[in-house]
Each structure stands twice: as C-alpha cells, then as structure tokens.
Amino acid sequence: MQEIILIKNGELALKGLNRxxxxxxxxxxxxxxxxxxxxxxxxRSQSTIIIEPTEESFDMDEAVERLSKVFGIAAFQRAxxxxxxxxxxxxxxxxxxxEQLADISTFKVEAKRxxxxxxxxxxxxxREVGGALLAKFPHLTVDVHNPDRIVTVEVREKAAYIRxxxxxxxxxxxxxxxxxxxxxxSGGIDSPVAGWxxxxxxxxxxxxxxxxxxxxSPQAEMKVHDLLAQVAKYSGDIGLYTVPFTEIQEQxxxxxxxELFTLVMRRFMMRxxxxxxxxxxxxxxxxxxxxxxVASQTMLALGCTDAVVGMPVFRPLIGMDKDEIIVRSRxxxxxxxxIRPYEDCCTVFTPKHPRTRPKLxxxxxxxxxxxxxxxxxxxxxxxxxxxxxxxx
Amino acid sequence: MECYLDxxxxxxxxxxxxxAAVQAMTDVFGNPSSLHRHGxxxxxxxxxxxxxxxxxxxxxxxxxxxxxxxTAANNTAIFGAVRKNRRRxxxxxxxxxxxxxxxxxxxxxxxxxxxxxxxxxxxxxIITAEQFAEVIDEKTILVSLMAVNNEVGSVLPFTxxxxxxxxxxxxxxxxxxxxxxFLKLPIIPKKYDIDLLxxxxxxxxxxxxxxxxxxxxxxxxxxxxxxxxQENGLCSGTQAMPAIAAFAAAVKACGDVRExxxxxxxxxxxxxxxxxxxxxxTVHSPESALPYILNISLEGIPSQVSVNFLSGEGVYVxxxxxxxKGHRSPVLTAMGLSAEEIDSAIRxxxxxxxxxxxxxxxxxxxxxxxEQLRKKG
Numbered sequence: 001m002q003e004i005i006l007i008k009n010g011e012l013a014l015k016g017l018n019r020x021x022x023x024x025x026x027x028x029x030x031x032x033x034x035x036x037x038x039x040x041x042x043x044r045s046q047s048t049i050i051i052e053p054t055e056e057s058f059d060m061d062e063a064v065e066r067l068s069k070v071f072g073i074a075a076f077q078r079a080x081x082x083x084x085x086x087x088x089x090x091x092x093x094x095x096x097x098x099e100q101l102a103d104i105s106t107f108k109v110e111a112k113r114x115x116x117x118x119x120x121x122x123x124x125x126x127r128e129v130g131g132a133l134l135a136k137f138p139h140l141t142v143d144v145h146n147p148d149r150i151v152t153v154e155v156r157e158k159a160a161y162i163r164x165x166x167x168x169x170x171x172x173x174x175x176x177x178x179x180x181x182x183x184x185x186s187g188g189i190d191s192p193v194a195g196w197x198x199x200x201x202x203x204x205x206x207x208x209x210x211x212x213x214x215x216x217s218p219q220a221e222m223k224v225h226d227l228l229a230q231v232a233k234y235s236g237d238i239g240l241y242t243v244p245f246t247e248i249q250e251q252x253x254x255x256x257x258x259e260l261f262t263l264v265m266r267r268f269m270m271r272x273x274x275x276x277x278x279x280x281x282x283x284x285x286x287x288x289x290x291x292x293x294v295a296s297q298t299m300l301a302l303g304c305t306d307a308v309v310g311m312p313v314f315r316p317l318i319g320m321d322k323d324e325i326i327v328r329s330r331x332x333x334x335x336x337x338x339i340r341p342y343e344d345c346c347t348v349f350t351p352k353h354p355r356t357r358p359k360l361x362x363x364x365x366x367x368x369x370x371x372x373x374x375x376x377x378x379x380x381x382x383x384x385x386x387x388x389x390x391x392x
Numbered sequence: 393m394e395c396y397l398d399x400x401x402x403x404x405x406x407x408x409x410x411x412a413a414v415q416a417m418t419d420v421f422g423n424p425s426s427l428h429r430h431g432x433x434x435x436x437x438x439x440x441x442x443x444x445x446x447x448x449x450x451x452x453x454x455x456x457x458x459x460x461x462x463t464a465a466n467n468t469a470i471f472g473a474v475r476k477n478r479r480r481x482x483x484x485x486x487x488x489x490x491x492x493x494x495x496x497x498x499x500x501x502x503x504x505x506x507x508x509x510x511x512x513x514x515x516x517x518i519i520t521a522e523q524f525a526e527v528i529d530e531k532t533i534l535v536s537l538m539a540v541n542n543e544v545g546s547v548l549p550f551t552x553x554x555x556x557x558x559x560x561x562x563x564x565x566x567x568x569x570x571x572x573x574f575l576k577l578p579i580i581p582k583k584y585d586i587d588l589l590x591x592x593x594x595x596x597x598x599x600x601x602x603x604x605x606x607x608x609x610x611x612x613x614x615x616x617x618x619x620x621x622q623e624n625g626l627c628s629g630t631q632a633m634p635a636i637a638a639f640a641a642a643v644k645a646c647g648d649v650r651e652x653x654x655x656x657x658x659x660x661x662x663x664x665x666x667x668x669x670x671x672x673x674t675v676h677s678p679e680s681a682l683p684y685i686l687n688i689s690l691e692g693i694p695s696q697v698s699v700n701f702l703s704g705e706g707v708y709v710x711x712x713x714x715x716x717k718g719h720r721s722p723v724l725t726a727m728g729l730s731a732e733e734i735d736s737a738i739r740x741x742x743x744x745x746x747x748x749x750x751x752x753x754x755x756x757x758x759x760x761x762x763e764q765l766r767k768k769g
Contacts (some may be wrong), residue, residue, distance in 0.1 A: 214701035216763075253767050341719075343696045 001092050003060055003091050004082045005067065006163065007049040009346070010074030010171055023049075026072040026174035027281045029236065033066050040132050045156075052081070066166065066392060069234045071200050071380060073169030077253035079161040083352050084118060084326070085196050086247040089125075089153065090132040093162050094272075097133065100164045104148035106141055111155045129162075171200065175236050178202030181284040181314065182277040183238075184269060185227065187220055187344040190317055192227045192290025192334040193325055198286050199235035206280055207388075208273045210245040210345045220342040225388060230334050232390040244382040245269075245345050248375050255369040262296045263358055264366055265345075266305045268376065274309050275380050284312040290320050304358050394706045395750040395757075398762070399595070400542055400572060400685055400741035401710050406597040406639060410642075411726045412641035413599055413634040420637075423630055438631055441640035445604050449589070450580045457605045457623045458636050462571040462592030463493035465605040468627055470497040470590040472613030473565040474506065480563040481531035485508045485534065487519055488726040491542055494569055495722070498536075513727050516678035517546035524549070525556045526680060532562040539573030543723040543739055544677045545685025547577070554585030565611065571595055571603075575646050576653065576684050578700040587611050590748060593639035596646065602635035656683040659742060659751050666755040670762050676724065684743070687724075689736040690758070693765045698738050701765060705757040710739045 009026055027042055027049060034040065034051075038058035045052050051063070060078065067076055080096040082088050101107065111125035120128070129151065130142055154161045183195040185207050195205050209224045221242065228238050245268075252264050273285050289297045296305070306313055317325055329335040355362075396404065405413075416437060422430030424438045443453040459465040474484065486498055488510040498508045509527045513519045519537075528535060535557060539550050550568045557564050567588040570579055574591040581589045586608070593602040607613065607626070619628025646652070660683035667673050672691035690698050695711035702709055724734040740754065 214704050215697050217696060217700045343694060348694065348697060 001096060003096075004053070004059075004079055004161070005051040005063065005076055005080045006079050006161065007051070007067065007076040007169075008074050009047060009049065009072055010169065011143075022072070022177050023172060025176045026070075029070055029072070029174050029176065030067070031151070032236070033070055037063055037066075047287065062392070065167070068167065069170055069269065070174075071170050071172040071202065071234060072174035074171060075169050077163045077166050081159045081161055084115065084155055086120060086125075086128065086153055089160050089162065090129060093129050093151070093153070094132055094136040097164055098137075101137055101140060101149065101151075105139060106143035106147045107149045107151055108142055108144045108147040108295045109133070109151045111142055111151060112137070112152070115155050115157055118155045125153055125155070136284075142255050156328045158167070170234065173200070173202030175193035175199055175202055176204055178204075180204040180206060180282045181279070181286050182208050182273055182280070183286040184273055184284040184288075185224055186346050187223045187227065187338065187342065188288070188346070189291075189322075189329050189335065189338040190325055191233050191286075192338065193315050193328045193332070194286050194288035194314075195228075195231050195238075196328075196332050196334075197233055198314055199231065203286075205231070205235050205238045205286075206282055207240045208269075208276055208383075209240060209242050210248050210269055210272075211242050212244075212246040212345045212348060215246065215343065215348040216345055217248065217342055219340070220344050223337060223340050223342055224386075226337045227334050228388040229391070230337065232244075232330065232388050233392065234332065236390045238388045239280070240386050240388050241383040242386075243272055243276075243379050245379065248347060248379060249345065251364070251370055251375060253349050256366040259353055260358065260363060260366050261351045262346075262348055262354050263301055263304055263363055266296055266301075267308045267363065267367070268372075270305050270309045271372075271376050272379050272383075274311055275376065276383060277311065282311075284314050286314045286316070288325075289316055290322075290325070292315040293322065295356045298356050300357050304360050306361055307360055316381050328366045393749060393753045394708075395743060396708045397740045397746070397750070397754055398708045398710050399743035399746070400739065402594045402600065403597045403743050404745075405585070405599055405644050406642055408641040409492040409533040409638035411618040411744050416637040417589075418463045420601075420633070424633065425620065425630070434633055436507040437637055441636045444643050445591075446606075446642035448575060448579075448646070450582060451606055453543070453608060455606055455609055455749055457626045458631055458639075459623075459627050459631070460592075460601060460632060462569070462590050462595070462603040464627065465590035465592070465603045466491070466493040466567075466569055467497055468605055468613070468616040469567045469590060469607075470494065470501075470536055471616050472626075473567060473588065474501060475614045476612070476725050477533035477563060477565060477609055481533040483529065483532045484534045484536070485511070485524065485527050485532055485564070486510045486536045487508045487513065487538070487548070489513055489517070489541055489543075489723040490536070490538055491569060491571070491653065492493065493758065494536055504642040506515075509729075513541075513546065515728055517541050517544040517676070517681070517723075517727050518678055519546075519548055521549040521556060522550040525555055525560070528556055528560045528562050528564065530561050530563070532557070532560070534567065534628065535564045536569065538571040539568050539579060540576065540682045540685070541723060543685075543721060545572075546678050547573070547680065547682055550586070551584040552647050558585075571678060572685070573682065575643065575649055576656075576682060578649050581606050581608065583692040588613075593635060593642065596639075596642050598639040598642035598659045599635040601632045602639045603637070617695065626718065647744065653683070656742055656744065656746070659683070659746055660686060661750065662748065663740070663755065664731040664749050666752070667758065670755070670759050672762055672766075673758070676727070676733070676737065680761075682741075684741055686740045686742075687737060688740070689733045690738070690762060691732075691736060695736055695738055697765060698736070698761055700722035702738075702757050705760060707754050707757040709754075710741070711737075 039055035422434035424435040589606040
C-alpha cells in the first residue's frame with residue numbers, strides 16, 4: 001500500500017483557455033515547495049493533481065503542512081493507492097482508515113468507478129467496503145444521510161484510491177499568475193496581512209521597508225525579516241528593499257509644519273516605493289491601510305498620498321476593522337511578531353495633532369521647502385536588497 | 393571608547409568567575425549529589441561556594457540556598473512565606489514599584505484571595521518606614537520590598553521594617569529583594585532581622601543561571617519547586633555548578649563594598665555634574681539613590697531612540713520604558729512621572745569597574761544625542 005496526496009485546485013477549474021497555464025504554475029509551485037522532502041512525482045488527471053512519493057523517506061506529514069499554505073489549492077486529501085483487486089482493497093481500507101475512524105461513530109462509503117472494466121459496480125464496492133469496516137470496527141454504524149465521515153473508494157485506470165479526510169487548502173490563485181507588486185511594510189500588524197491577501201490572489205511579492213537608524217533599531221529590521229519570512233511560507237520568496245530614511249525624516253521634521261509630518265512622510269514612502277516598484281517590474285503597490293484607522297488613513301489623507309503615485313495602490317484591508325485584521329494575522333502567525341515592542345519609522349516624530357482633513361495644496365506647499373527629487377533619488381540609490389526565503 | 397553602562401541589566405563576568413566556571417565544567421564536572429569521587433569534589437565546590445556567598449552577608453553557609461536566578465529566589469520566598477503563614481492572616485504589604493518577579497507573584501496571590509497593599513513611592517522613588525507602619529497590622533503575613541529600586545536606584549528602608557513588624561505584632565515574614573543592592577550596599581540580614589533575602593549572580597560579575605536565597609536559620613518554608621530535594625529541599629534541580637562556582641568567585645573578587653561605594657559616589661557626582669550642562673536632561677533618581685544607578689530623561693526623545701543612538705556611539709544603556717507602542721515603565725508610572733518623562737527615560741547603571749573616562753564619553757554621547765536627535769532651528 002502506498003500513500004499519495006490528491007489535490008483539488010479551486011477557482012482554476014473555472015478558468016477557460018488559461019487553465020492549463022495556471023495549473024502548470026501551481027504544479028511548479030508545489031514542486032518547489034516540497035523539493036527537500038524526498039523523492040516524489042507529480043501527475044495531473046482532469047482537475048486533480050496527484051503527488052506520489054517515490055522514496056520511503058518522503059515526509060508525508062510535513063508535505064501536508066506545506067501544501068496547506070500553497071495558494072491555488074482548494075482542498076487536498078491523503079489517500080492509499082492500492083492494486084485494483086477487491087481483496088486487497090478491503091484489507092487496505094481496514095488498515096489505512098483505522099486511525100481516522102477511531103474517534104467517530106457513523107460513516108458511509110462512496111465508490112466511484114472510472115475504470116468500467118472493474119468487475120464490481122460502484123454500489124457493490126460501497127457495500128463490500130462498508131461491510132469490511134463494520135466487521136473490523138464494531139463501534140461504527142452506517143449513516144447514509146448524515147455521517148460523521150465519508151469514506152471514498154475510487155477505482156481509476158492505474159490504481160484504486162481509498163481516502164477519508166478532506167483537508168481545506170489555502171484557496172486563492174497560484175502565486176505567479178497575477179504578476180508582481182511591492183508591499184510597503186513597517187513592522188506593524190496590518191502590512192503582513194495585506195501582503196498575504198494579495199499573494200493569495202496570485203501576486204508575487206516584493207517588499208519595501210523604511211529604516212531610520214538611530215531612530216529605529218536593528219531589532220525593528222529583524223522584526224520585518226521575521227514577518228516576511230512568515231508570509232513567505234505562503235507567498236514564496238520575497239525580495240526586500242530596505243530604504244535609508246533617516247535623512248528624509250530629519251528634513252521633514254526640521255522644515256515642514258508638524259501637523260503635516262506624517263502625510264509628507266507617507267508621500268515620500270509612496271514615491272520611493274513606486275520608483276523601486278517600476279524598476280523591478282512591479283505593477284502595483286500594496287499597503288495595509290484601512291479607512292480611519294489613524295489620522296494618515298482618513299479618506300482625504302489617503303487621497304493626498306495617492307496623488308503622488310502613478311500606479312495602482314492596493315489596500316486589501318481598506319474596509320476591515322482592527323479586530324478582523326488581528327484575527328487574520330493570528331491565523332497566518334504574524335501577530336506575535338508584529339507586537340514586538342520596537343519603534344518603527346512610523347512611530348518616530350509623530351505629531352501630537354496630525355491633520356485628519358488635509359488639503360493637497362498645503363502638502364505641496366510644505367514640500368517646497370525640501371529638495372524632494374534628490375532626497376528620493378538618494379534613498380532609492382541607498383536601498384539594500386536581499387531575498388527573504390520561503391523556508392520551513 | 394566603548395562604555396558599558398547597563399550593569400543593572402547584567403554585568404560582564406569577571407575573569408575569576410569565568411575561570412571558576414570553566415573549572416566546574418572540566419575538572420569538577422560531577423553531580424554534587426553523586427557519591428563517587430567526582431560527586432564528592434562537586435559537593436565540596438558547592439559547599440565552599442555557599443560559604444563564599446554567605447560571607448558578605450555575614451550569614452551562615454547553611455542559610456544560603458542556591459536558586460537558578462534572582463527571579464526564582466523571589467518566587468520561592470514569596471510563595472513559600474505565604475503558604476507557611478496563610479492561616480495567620482490574609483494581608484501582604486509590598487511596594488508599587490517592585491520588580492516583575494515580585495509584582496507578578498503578588499498579582500497571582502491577589503487572584504487567590506489575598507489582600508495586597510502596595511505602597512506608593514514619591515516622585516523621587518522614595519518610600520518611608522512610616523508608610524509601612526501605617527499599613528502593617530496583625531493580619532499581615534508577609535512584607536516584601538526591594539532593597540534598591542532597579543530603575544531609579546532609590547534605597548528603601550529595608551533596615552527598619554523588622555522593628556515595625558514587631559511593633560505592630562504582625563506574624564509577617566520579611567522578604568527583601570536585594571538583587572540590585574547585593575555587594576553594592578553593606579547588607580547584613582541578621583542585623584536588620586530580615587527573614588528572606590534574594591540575590592543574583594550576574595548582577596555582580598558572575599554568570600547568568602545562578603541566584604541565591606538567604607533564609608534565616610529557624611525559618612522553614614514549603615518548597616516552591618519539587619524534585620530531587622537539592623538545596624535542603626527548598627529548590628530542587630541539579631545545581632548549576634559552573635554558574636554557582638562563578639558566583640562564588642565573583643563574590644570573592646568584589647573587593648571592599650564600602651570602598652567601591654565611595655568610588656562610585658564620586659563617579660555618580662561627576663556624572664550628575666556634567667549632565668547638568670546638557671540641555672533638556674531631567675534626573676529622576678533622588679540625591680540619596682544608590683550611586684550605581686542614575687535614571688534620566690532626554691526631553692522629547694523616545695527612550696528607544698536614545699538607546700539606539702547611544703549604541704551607535706558605543707555607549708550602552710537601557711531604555712527606562714518600552715517603545716511608544718509598548719507598555720510604560722510601571723516603576724516610573726508608580727512614581728507619578730508624566731507620560732513624556734516616562735517615554736524618554738533611560739537608565740545609566742555603573743559597576744565597580746566603571747571609570748572616569750567612561751563617564752566622560754557617556755556624557756559626550758548624550759550631548760551629541762541632545763544636539764542631533766532634536767528638531768533643528
């Protein structure tokens with residue numbers, strides 16, 4: 001008996017002529033994610049992707065853990081692949097399902113037979129397998145309407161598959177099918193969630209972080225690394241640009257009205273990010289803003305920051321409450337990293353009374369005191385690049 | 393020049409301590425509970441360490457119980473004392489600015505139904521014996537106070553509390569958390585009738601991983617950690633011999649406590665004097681504070697920013713408070729400082745090895761911080 005994994009891709013099945021391209025991206029992503037787990041082969045049949053280990057040492061539990069983080073998978077199942085022989089199937093069902101049937105009391109068997117040459121018809125297979133399970137596990141009864149668990153036996157061309165537990169996948173689209181975008185990440189709770197959400201829609205992530213030593217610490221940069229490493233478990237490798245931001249923040253502090261500090265700063269971040277994004281073929285920026293969360297995220301303030309950007313700015317959290325964002329950040333295990341108490345570039349020099357209804361012309365006027373172009377260029381030129389790897 | 397002024401967080405182990413630890417990992421590696429030759433050697437090392445730690449406290453070796461940390465010593469003392477005395481009353485008296493290893497125990501006891509009275513320090517971190525006298529009564533089963541506050545250095549009236557307890561006819565045991573005071577002030581528990589007193593090795597140029605609880609002869613506490621019965625049953629677990637041997641070596645290498653104190657007073661005076669010339673610095677430590685600790689605020693500069701900046705200048709101090717996103721220092725909050733003062737507080741902490749040159753370069757770095765981190769013009 002060999003254990004395999006059957007993967008159902010989600011929305012992909014709905015795609016028309018692009019479907020095969022989308023599927024091959026998904027297969028490539030799965031292969032890359034699992035390459036160090038031992039030998040295996042991947043095959044496709046209809047809308048199912050099958051992973052068959054070729055080495056005894058293949059780590060099935062770890063494979064399941066990793067697959068649960070691959071976008072583009074709606075659901076997957078571990079299954080036993082056995083010879084198409086009724087005696088073998090019955091014995092395998094009794095052995096393979098023991099653990100999964102131990103903590104339930106009702107079940108039913110569903111059989112599918114795509115190999116019509118197999119001597120038994122589907123209802124007959126169901127009946128026999130059900131009988132064998134009842135004989136082996138006296139605590140079970142059959143309930144065809146509302147079973148605790150459904151046992152599926154599928155007889156296909158190559159083998160028969162026995163399975164029971166469906167595992168929910170991460171959903172979404174395979175990363176790489178949606179192009180590339182740059183995520184602005186500070187180290188708070190929101191931006192990792194925002195990045196995760198767009199990665200889920202198939203977008204490859206680059207990240208831009210603004211560091212202002214000595215106002216921000218090495219610990220704050222390490223926090224951003226750790227956050228991205230966690231997101232990368234879903235999104236795959238992330239390119240990180242760390243932009244030197246001290247000079248710009250000092251210039252704003254010394255030359256602009258205090259109440260506009262944050263917005264002028266945000267506009268610089270947007271301009272710098274866009275420039276890096278264009279250079280790296282990103283088609284959009286991503287931020288973790290949500291309307292009204294802080295002064296710089298009122299609708300009018302967002303309008304003022306958008307005014308300096310010539311590409312789409314995606315804000316997937318725009319309508320979410322903080323507690324909803326926190327729920328998600330706990331799900332993807334970024335919350336505990338986000339709350340490490342280090343100052344980031346957004347918390348230094350915060351004005352006591354920031355403008356919540358800013359006027360664009362005031363901001364433009366305030367920026368006239370600064371050598372905007374040179375400041376941006378120096379920051380972009382000074383950005384340090386590294387790759388945050390997807391590791392488990 | 394590098395200047396390490398975070399000695400209240402931890403000290404650099406002295407050479408003698410390092411040597412002793414190495415010896416306890418190579419020659420004398422046995423388990424002190426083993427009966428064979430290696431065990432016996434380790435047991436001898438352990439007992440001589442006990443005597444060494446007892447000496448500056450003028451205690452008997454048998455009154456010293458090794459623990460894994462100052463925190464473990466505090467937990468053992470507090471939970472032990474309360475368990476022992478719980479039938480005699482319900483009230484515990486402590487201060488509002490204890491170290492978390494005491495405060496968190498108090499919160500636990502409160503949730504179990506004990507009444508905890510926390511005395512509030514004044515703006516300079518001072519609490520008087522009279523404040524204790526006002527609240528200690530015949531239902532008080534434990535009084536726990538620190539000898540020296542860890543953030544501002546104020547010295548508490550730990551020498552006077554035993555007589556208050558006697559006067560009030562309280563059944564209370566007296567516990568003193570002396571982690572910041574040990575080997576910095578002359579502390580003789582017997583002289584002040586202290587029942588329980590906690591110390592830690594790594595604050596006195598020893599290693600992390602060892603602390604000790606002084607427990608006055610005649611006092612018996614139920615153990616807090618159960619197991620193989622080490623340390624006379626009070627703190628089970630195989631003793632961390634390298635850290636304990638290093639602890640003893642560090643204690644021996646300490647030199648004269650009073651002499652060190654006088655030298656440090658001079659350094660502290662120099663520091664205060666020079667800081668008076670830096671714009672926007674407020675000193676939070678009282679004049680009477682232990683000279684090893686000086687808590688100050690750099691007006692308008694968040695603590696973490698100062699710490700980062702000074703770190704870049706080779707000067708290592710600690711943030712009086714977590715960042716603007718984190719929690720404010722409970723110590724400075726209890727002292728009634730303003731939010732701005734708390735958010736910009738840093739702690740400079742000296743050791744017996746601190747030099748005048750270090751003090752001077754620290755002041756220069758603070759001067760640079762004041763000039764460079766503030767808004768120009």
